[in-house]
Amino acid sequence: MDSANPVVELKGITKRFPGIIANDSISLKLHKGEIHALLGENGAGKSTLMNILFGLYQPDEGSIELNGEQVIIDNPNKAIELGIGMVHQHFKLVQPFTVTENIILGMEPKKYGLHVDYKTATAKIKDLSDQYGLKVNPNAKISEISVGMQQRVEILKTLYRGADILIFDEPTAVLTPQEITELMTIMRRLVEEGKSIILITHKLKEIMRISDTVTIIRRGKVIDTLKTTDTNPNALAEKMVGRNVSFKIDKKPANPGEAILKVRDLKLKNKEGISVLNGLSLEVRSGEILGVAGVDGNGQSELIEALTGLRKVDSGSVMLKGLEIMNQNPRQMSEHGLSHIPEDRHKHGLVLDFSISENMILETYYKAPFTKGGFLNQQAITEQAERLVKQFDVRTPSIDTKARSLSGGNQQKAIIAREIDKNPELLIAAQPTRGLDVGAIEFVQEQIVSQRDQGKAVLLISFELDEIMNVADRIVVLYEGRVVGDVLPEETNDQELGLMMSGSTVAGGH
């Protein structure tokens, strides 16, 4: 590392939004061949800073230098021209197009000035994918491939455009553990070949495992820049949130009562006629957190959609407190006392162009006290929103701010606040801590445990084995659309769960 000659230098970057200073005179140096992690609380200003480097926003103050020369990056095309690529948290791929079409979109090589020269493009993509170990199927449609492969397409797209500086904004939030390991290998390969990387992640283990340098920001300001080998997860967490964070949740033993949710023999075939739910049965009792473990794509999404009224199943039974509710619609499900923290917060959790206060009453606006005598009661709505924003530490300039302009983690906190506040009989929490900072994770997990301590039933679906092991009172493992294991966290371990998740039968169980 040559500290004299950074490839990128951000100098005193300041960016203001209405009611907030998102970046407050931030300076940062990125060196050639370096993986520089950017760590900070939800809303600290990480994505804003990277959006400035990628030309999506203009700074109010400060400057950017590339290889010692000042540059103005006033749009993403300019950034690409300068060799900067960004892999966004929410991918920007065209679903019905193929992998190759997406990679060359906007820069198709032309033959005789007429036709797109796919042969040249395909050859170049193949070279890049071999060079960096980015395995993709060039002819597959985006809608048919896994999230991990979509991300590789995004990376190839930036490399195809000649990027030397790569920005990754929370690339691992949506990946499975196996895909994360693959991504880490790819990132290593990229820096070995002379690329430089800025990596945003909330996962401290990943920072320790892959980064050379880490910069911590809090409320728009740089707190510190450290060599990764000179720090550790506890120190990083403390610098980031300004207090000590415990990574192990403190909870009393569960005291389960009657079964609140009884799912029997759910069956569902998808459009292609493949069984995605294959006789799935489970029970969640009051005062119990049932964790659902499994590799992505083994029926988790379909189970959640069936339980929340978003998808009809072919047969089976779903009983909530003794009432058959299978194939009812989402509002009916909600009326029966079901809350849902969805895995896709943009699709099902929030209306992005509504204000925070409107989002807080999305499912309850038609009821008292929010509607009275046929009219919306603005004061009650305001009070509700103010209370939830405070209680759940949703960082927003005001409750009238649109959900769209909140940081990713704060959007998630807003949904969790609304769903837990409904005081449900059954809380379905799908990937509830995805995209949250370590301080917010601790808070949300405590809220989930507090629900079960109040006698509620909780169904927790998570790809994070740590989270399942830490929070759940009992664990079921899904494989190919049914439950293949039912164990207690204190009687199992990651290896055993891993085996069941891969379909191997394990002796024992309950």
Ligand SMILES: Nc1ncnc2c1ncn2[C@@H]1O[C@H](COP(=O)(O)OP(=O)(O)OP(=O)(O)O)[C@@H](O)[C@H]1O
């Ligand atoms: N387009 C925008 N309009 C108004 N405010 C914005 C906009 N984009 C970001 N903000 C605000 O700027 C602050 C920083 O947001 P940013 O998205 O950079 O946070 P972050 O560090 O990436 O957080 P997270 O970890 O939750 O993704 C937040 O308070 C956010 O509400």
Ligand SMILES: [Mg+2]
């Ligand atoms: Mg962000």
